[in-house]
Amino acid sequence: MNLIVTTAQQTSAAVTLRAQQMAATLGAPFVARHSHSLAALREKYQVSELIVVATDGPTAYTETGKYFFHLSMAELRIKTIVNGKHDHMVAAMGLTAGMSVLDCTLGLATDAIVASFVAGETGKIIGLESSPVIALITRYGLERFTVKSSTDIIEALRRIKVEAVEYSQYLGELPDNSFDIVYFDPMFRQPLYKSSNVNAIRTLADMRELTTAALKQACRVARNKVVVKEAVGSHEFARLKITTAVGGKYSNIKYGIIDCANGGGQLWNV
DSSP: OOOOEEOOOOOOHHHHHHHHHHHHHTTTBBBOOOTEEEEHHHHHOOEEEEEEETTTTTEEEETTTOOOOOOOOOHHHHHHHTTOOOOHHHHHHHHTOOEEEEEETTTTTTHHHHHHHHOTTTTTHHHHHHHHHHHHHHHHHHHOOTTOOOOOHHHHHHHEEEOOOHHHHHHHHHHHTTTTEEEEOOOOOOOOTTTTHTTTTTTTTTOOOOOOOOOOOOHHHEEEEEEEEEEEEEEEHHHHTTOOEEEEHHHHHEEEEEEETTTTTTOOOO
């Protein structure tokens, strides 16, 4: 693994212990920070990626930026929903309170947080993340991040269960009709480089394209729908034979929908 774990220069015994535990979870070396700069540590240990653990949590430093847990657009989207306005992902899913969602590509967890808020206390959200580093940082944030302005958002974070696993493996082990919705937000074939949040994890994320084999498993697992997020102008929906896509008139995002409940998933259920 091209990675080391260290701490901020000003640290405590508790933070150092947390960093050592995270290093053990990742199977990566823990390196005492002392007064070394990150550049010096990269040079000394010949790594391109570092996790720096501080009082407020871990931050991954990569070649394309840094990733620490934050709400990104989730808080704004939730406020929009509370104000009675439309969220395109929620509409594409047909998501309502009490439903279950398997997010196969958890990443920053922005979509999972919105889904958890809408599904509510009686819903179930599980997020799968194949990158051990992203899974570790996202799980830490979901378990510990606080929002002073909203206990409802905090509760939505805490309800999400993170599994550090590749989605094809996880889907293959599930029984039929295990979730209402199965959701994919794969790394776009045509990246939106203006999205600095995603740029920071680009070297950590699974860059493989979504396959029809995965969609077949997903439609077996989904009671209602499989939803795939993609950039406008992408040819992925055509390649995957997804014929229904929705999104905002001025949005650069579309959501492809496979309606598994009403025969729309028969292409993948053969």
